[in-house]
Amino acid sequence: MRSGEVISAVLENGANIEFVFDANAPRGGMKHTFFTPDRKYAVQFFNEPKDARNPLLQDRIRTITGIYNPTVSEADGGAIGNTEKTAEYFRQRFCWPVAIVKYPEFGIVCPTYPQNFFFGSDASTVLNLKGKDKKSNWFTGRNRKYLTTAERGDFRTMLGTAISLCRSIRRMHQAGLAHSDLSCNNVLIDPRTGSAVVIDIDSLVVPNKYAPEVVGTRGYIAPEVLSTMGLDFGDPNRALPCVQTDLHALPVLIYEYLFCRHPLIGPKIYSKASAEEDDFLALGSMATFIENPNDTSNRPPDLKITINSLSKGLEKLFLRAFVDGLHNPSERPTAMEWERELLRAWDKLVPCANPNCEKKWFILRDDNNTVCPFCGKKASDRTIILSFKREMPGKKGVYRDKGEAAVFDRMPLFDWHIFSNVHNDEKADPQMRAYVAFHNGMWLLVNSGAEGMMSPSGRLVPKGSAVELKDRAVFRMSAKENGLLCEVTVNNC
Amino acid sequence: MSDYIRRLPVYLLLDCSGSMAGEPIEAVKQGLKTLLSELKGDPQALETAYLSIITFDSSARQICPLTELMLFKEPQISAGGATALGGALKVLADCIKNEVRVSTATQKGDWKPLVFLMTDGAPTDNLDEGIDALKRVSTGNIIACGAGANANANSLKKITNNVLMMNNLTAGDMAQFFAWVSSSIQVSSKSIDAKPGEAIQLPPPPQGFVIVP
Numbered sequence A: 001m002r003s004g005e006v007i008s009a010v011l012e013n014g015a016n017i018e019f020v021f022d023a024n025a026p027r028g029g030m031k032h033t034f035f036t037p038d039r040k041y042a043v044q045f046f047n048e049p050k051d052a053r054n055p056l057l058q059d060r061i062r063t064i065t066g067i068y069n070p071t072v073s074e075a076d077g078g079a080i081g082n083t084e085k086t087a088e089y090f091r092q093r094f095c096w097p098v099a100i101v102k103y104p105e106f107g108i109v110c111p112t113y114p115q116n117f118f119f120g121s122d123a124s125t126v127l128n129l130k131g132k133d134k135k136s137n138w139f140t141g142r143n144r145k146y147l148t149t150a151e152r153g154d155f156r157t158m159l160g161t162a163i164s165l166c167r168s169i170r171r172m173h174q175a176g177l178a179h180s181d182l183s184c185n186n187v188l189i190d191p192r193t194g195s196a197v198v199i200d201i202d203s204l205v206v207p208n209k210y211a212p213e214v215v216g217t218r219g220y221i222a223p224e225v226l227s228t229m230g231l232d233f234g235d236p237n238r239a240l241p242c243v244q245t246d247l248h249a250l251p252v253l254i255y256e257y258l259f260c261r262h263p264l265i266g267p268k269i270y271s272k273a274s275a276e277e278d279d280f281l282a283l284g285s286m287a288t289f290i291e292n293p294n295d296t297s298n299r300p301p302d303l304k305i306t307i308n309s310l311s312k313g314l315e316k317l318f319l320r321a322f323v324d325g326l327h328n329p330s331e332r333p334t335a336m337e338w339e340r341e342l343l344r345a346w347d348k349l350v351p352c353a354n355p356n357c358e359k360k361w362f363i364l365r366d367d368n369n370t371v372c373p374f375c376g377k378k379a380s381d382r383t384i385i386l387s388f389k390r391e392m393p394g395k396k397g398v399y400r401d402k403g404e405a406a407v408f409d410r411m412p413l414f415d416w417h418i419f420s421n422v423h424n425d426e427k428a429d430p431q432m433r434a435y436v437a438f439h440n441g442m443w444l445l446v447n448s449g450a451e452g453m454m455s456p457s458g459r460l461v462p463k464g465s466a467v468e469l470k471d472r473a474v475f476r477m478s479a480k481e482n483g484l485l486c487e488v489t490v491n492n493c
Numbered sequence B: 001m002s003d004y005i006r007r008l009p010v011y012l013l014l015d016c017s018g019s020m021a022g023e024p025i026e027a028v029k030q031g032l033k034t035l036l037s038e039l040k041g042d043p044q045a046l047e048t049a050y051l052s053i054i055t056f057d058s059s060a061r062q063i064c065p066l067t068e069l070m071l072f073k074e075p076q077i078s079a080g081g082a083t084a085l086g087g088a089l090k091v092l093a094d095c096i097k098n099e100v101r102v103s104t105a106t107q108k109g110d111w112k113p114l115v116f117l118m119t120d121g122a123p124t125d126n127l128d129e130g131i132d133a134l135k136r137v138s139t140g141n142i143i144a145c146g147a148g149a150n151a152n153a154n155s156l157k158k159i160t161n162n163v164l165m166m167n168n169l170t171a172g173d174m175a176q177f178f179a180w181v182s183s184s185i186q187v188s189s190k191s192i193d194a195k196p197g198e199a200i201q202l203p204p205p206p207q208g209f210v211i212v213p
Helices: A049-053 A055-065 A084-091 A142-146 A155-174 A223-227 A243-259 A275-282 A312-324 A335-347 B023-040 B043-048 B085-099 B127-135 B153-159 B171-190
Strands: A006-011 A016-020 A031-035 A041-046 A099-103 A107-111 A187-190 A195-198 A349-351 A361-363 A382-391 A399-406 A434-439 A442-447 A466-468 A474-476 A485-492 B008-015 B049-056 B060-068 B114-119 B142-147 B162-166 B209-212
Touching: A016 A031, A016 A041, A041 A049, A055 A099, A142 B043, A155 A187, A155 A195, A155 A243, A155 A335, A155 A349, A155 A361, A223 A243, A243 A312, A243 A335, A312 A335, A335 A349, A335 A399, B008 B085, B008 B171, B023 B043, B023 B049, B023 B171, B043 B049, B043 B171, B049 B085, B060 B085, B085 B114, B085 B127, B114 B153, B114 B171, B127 B153, B142 B153, B142 B171, B153 B162, B153 B209, B162 B171, B171 B209
Parallel strands: B008 B049, B008 B114, B114 B142, B142 B162
Antiparallel strands: A006 A016, A006 A099, A031 A041, A041 A107, A099 A107, A187 A195, A349 A361, A382 A399, A382 A485, A434 A442, A442 A466, A474 A485, B049 B060, B162 B209
């Protein structure tokens, strides 16, 4: 076969697909990849013929492509309970295998990732990156400096990237699936838009199916997996990739997105015998979080921005993941907890007042302190906090907190800020319903599509009208069923 | 904040003897260019790999000291003279001793160096002296590639167990060799499955290359 030759392949469902042969096809640890002539799909084959012929592996991949597939609606043979809307949502966030090749040999068909996960020609002025995948370590390590500022995104888009990833992993874990090799290579990110796409889905661990023989990628392998990888595959003491090991890799990625550094790689010397031995201990049995408050042996001396600069909720989760749970997998926070806490932090983001601040946004950790932790500039003399409360069912007048948002000019509000039964997830309508505007010296909440918004005095606020956000004002975001109550607090600082 | 990235030292030992004159040496130059641009496109390689070039003809010298990829300048190379392979190994041993950071109680050491050797002839100097010098330093994988009909697999086998033979000295074969070097460096910089003390698994060599058992 010659490079450039178009080859016809037959799928298990009987359909045909063509791909372009390439002698230098990109080759990963397990598979090599060709593309369809229109490059809309990747056609992948296994490097080892014994993998391709393994009926257990084939069976697992069939299950992943079918009943575990969140990118196909239940009606079309995908995951149970999946609607076309959620399927479409996850099609943007996963490169999930969609079909199986049976001829010329067993293989997988995956959609290629969306265009924004490939670098454009303006990504760097010193490197030629056009067309390359946006592997996340372009953005989080020392390579970052070779990218243009626009390409690097800011703190807000990096937080958005983390949310996007958590949601995808939460969706997988909900179905009992573990990715098993989450890493900077298998999650592509686009900090410009704050999005992530999970790729290399075929090594998923599927409940009750033959487990894939993967270990993972250096830096993301859970310590217990690394320290027992010398044992036989069947040894009961050997830790294998599973949901709990994903829950190590996930916060490593989140930490990298938010801080542009690795949580375990610090100055501590674990072994003077060799670099290999030192690394094996540093990421394995002796791994120490660089920000461990009880053990500062691995703490870089010049650490400035730390988990104390995030919300208190995120700080706690990082401590659970990298202190309590680092060597105790059952203590690790779940993807759902990460998603929830990142979303809370998202609602407390405020813009930095310094036009030259690299991060541009920060999380308001203390409602009375508006100093940007990244550049040290005070953002404003006041903060306005909206506290959303939901009425307890059957208990009129009894309210519980549903969340808080820190106000800034042109802040958008959505259904999850209006109704107690809507959450910011794949099912929610992403349409803006209201926004905040600073206008003629007043802070206004403008109704742009929320039905039944009420003023503090109990009058209907129709679309196009606004409520003034004054200290201690209380009003209904919507008088409709499940409408939230909003309490305004203005803090001078 | 300072970063604590370990360096992966990569040494290329290139034969520039008279028999490499013409197309082969041009292919080497082109191969180096491609290698550099490939590696600069891989974030892990760009972050960890440091490259050095040692050339040998009637004598051997390091023409590029161990340098990070972004600062690496393509060297001027030309062909002429004999094949001082033993001398090249001695230069390599000295460079490793001087340039590769060892792990100590106070210093994070570099990864074990990765060495690629390419030659088209038999050594014309004392090879054993070079091999002895090399034994006294720690290296990771040494891969020797014999190019063309006059390369001597037996002498390469004395240096390392990893010997490849490429049958022709054509530009196409040379390009494949450099492409394979590039993917080997990329795999090593990811150091997947790297257990302490174990050699890193390199990708299978290109088609038409023979592994000498």
